[in-house]
Amino acid sequence: MTYDVIIAGTGPAGLMTAEKTTSYGLKTLVLEKRQGVTYSLMGELVTDKALNFLRVKPDSEYIGNKYTSIVGESLDTGSNIVVDRTLLGNSYLFDEDNCQELMRDRALSDGAEFRYKARVGSVVKEGDSVVGVKYNQSEEERANLTVGADGSFSRVSETAGFTHPKWLLSYGYRFKLTNCKNVDPNVAYFYVGKDVGLGYLWLYPRSETEVNLGIGRVPSSKTNWHALPPMQDVLRKYMKEHPETQNAKIAAVNGGVVPCAGIIPRFTDAGVALCGNSAGQVSSIVGGGVTTCFHAGQVLAKHAKRMVDSGDFSKKSVGEYEKEYRKSKLASNITNTGKGMWAVSKYAMHNDPIAAAEIVLGQLDAKTLNELIQGHASVATIMTLMSDFLPMVAKIGVGYLRAIAVSGF
Ligand SMILES: Cc1cc2nc3c(=O)[nH]c(=O)nc-3n(C[C@H](O)[C@H](O)[C@H](O)COP(=O)(O)OP(=O)(O)OC[C@H]3O[C@@H](n4cnc5c(N)ncnc54)[C@H](O)[C@@H]3O)c2cc1C
Known part of the structure; x- marks a missing residue:
């Protein structure tokens, strides 16, 4: 049997994709290497955005606490x-466990099939297209679209040939x-x-x-x-x-x-797409992935529906998901903060990042710090920061260049 969609992984990215593809009536198979959905960590601190994506209320059983x-x-x-x-x-x-169970149950009630202790080893290819996965060494399942939501060390990503030059x-x-x-x-x-x-x-x-x-x-x-x-x-x-x-x-x-270095250069190809950590779809400075995974899963599921309706799973067609995703505000925030994180990590190879953090804590106002963390600081804010923290900015630049010289990047 050929599924419309096979999803590897039941973190927030895989579960949200599964919830949505099944709600669109797509025949969906979910493979998870662990024993159940609550056996993996989902992340804990979120804002209203995550609740909206998940369609739950702040005072519901899905929320463990609220901060002022x-x-x-x-x-x-x-x-x-x-x-x-x-x-x-x-x-x-x-409340991670309740939220994961909620998404699983929504997907199940719309007809998704979940298999646990199902470790995906590689994608299956025919010509240039991915047509399914191999799991638990000898098992194989086929789908028109294979989704790698199997985390930072994604087997789908690796065996489909996606690369991470700045991982x-x-x-x-x-x-x-x-x-x-x-x-x-x-x-x-x-x-x-x-x-x-x-x-x-x-x-x-x-x-x-x-x-x-x-x-x-x-x-x-x-x-x-x-x-x-x-x-x-x-x-x-x-x-x-x-x-x-x-x-x-x-x-x-x-x-x-x-x-933490932003979205990877390419995360779609014929018959295959990545979603969540596997694609670097994580807010880079704070390492927050729940909201960004929910968002990516919803965009991907919408495109999966379009692909099934048109019967087109070509590189170009799957790439429409990537195109729309990259245009979103969340994606551009990830890209901005990813660049910042990459530069800071290079700076930290030769300088003390903690001393820098102390300066930032001592001198930055809360509004600016928030804008930087969220990845939407305005040009005016960045210019002011650059002049206020000129010695540090210069050091980051020098640290970065030295790291490039040493590592050959
Ligand atoms: C300690 C910690 C705290 C965090 N706190 C927050 C937070 O407060 N707020 C926030 O927004 N984010 C937080 N995050 C980040 C967030 O948890 C991740 O970004 C998010 O879980 C990524 O979701 P994902 O679905 O892409 O991958 P994952 O959550 O990693 O899920 C991948 C799933 O795939 C399965 N899998 C892996 N390989 C295979 C395979 N070969 N075959 C089958 N299944 C496989 C795994 O078992 C897992 O269930 C935190 C992360 C960590 C590590």
Whole structure:
């Protein structure tokens, strides 16, 4: 049997694509290497955009908590900056498991087929077209469109021949803590610091006694990476040093990898498309992928419907998804922040990024910081920043050029 669509992976990208393709009546098969949809981490801090894509209400069972402000703070000096909801909009802690089950159940009720413990090994090709996948070594299924939503180390991407010349990965760990004390449930924290490295540590409260404590870090070079304490040690140190978490229990540990250098150069070809982390569709500076995956999944599903209706799965036809996606505001924000992240990682090969972060925390106002993180800072803002932070901007430029000279990029 030939499916309309085969989707590899049940993260936010795969589940949203599946929910939508089935809602359009497309015969959809979903393959997931794990035992179920809730066995993978989906991401946790989101804004109203994600809720709108998912069509859920802020006060529903899909939301674990709501924040009134977000604080960025240095673990070393205590200097901080407060971003409140007037700038950021509402921020929520997602209930990942409930949200994943919701999308799976919507897809199931519209006729999707899910197979778990189904590890995709490669795509199947006929001529220049992808016509399906091989999974669990000997099994094969065919589809008119194969979707690689199988994360940062996508087998679909690799075997379909997509390349990532600027693949910059952020490695993340997260503890779910219970038994905390006197946590303010209204405030979420982002921390930078010398032990954290090029990245940040976060604390997202679920209640006064439960929080998610995590760390994400980009290796600017092997030497820099090995000079830093292991990420789990940084989280444990944080727990020890903060009275709220001193006696907390680690109820769960998750980890994962997020691409941070923007969208890859090409993510569609005849009979195949990538979606989510596999395509680099992640907000680069904060490593946020939930909203961007939902968005990409919806654009892709709409085009899958068009392709099925026209019977055209050629490179050009699948490429219409990529074309529309790249024109979107979310995609251009990812591209902008990706370029920034790439330059900063090169700078960090030869300079101290934490010292730079301290300057930023000490001098930048919340509005500008928010614009930079979101990737939509205006030309005027960028010009002002360049003059305000001229020595640092020059250093970033020099660090970048030195990295190019050393690495041959
Ligand atoms: C620690 C951490 C915290 C994060 N916090 C946030 C946050 O607060 N907010 C936010 O917006 N984003 C956050 N993110 C980012 C977000 O989680 C990712 O960007 C998002 O999950 C990417 O979705 P995806 O569907 O593309 O890939 P993934 O979520 O990685 O899902 C890929 C799926 O494919 C499956 N798979 C992989 N290989 C195969 C294979 N060969 N065959 C079959 N199945 C396969 C995997 O098991 C998995 O289920 C965080 C990431 C990490 C690591």
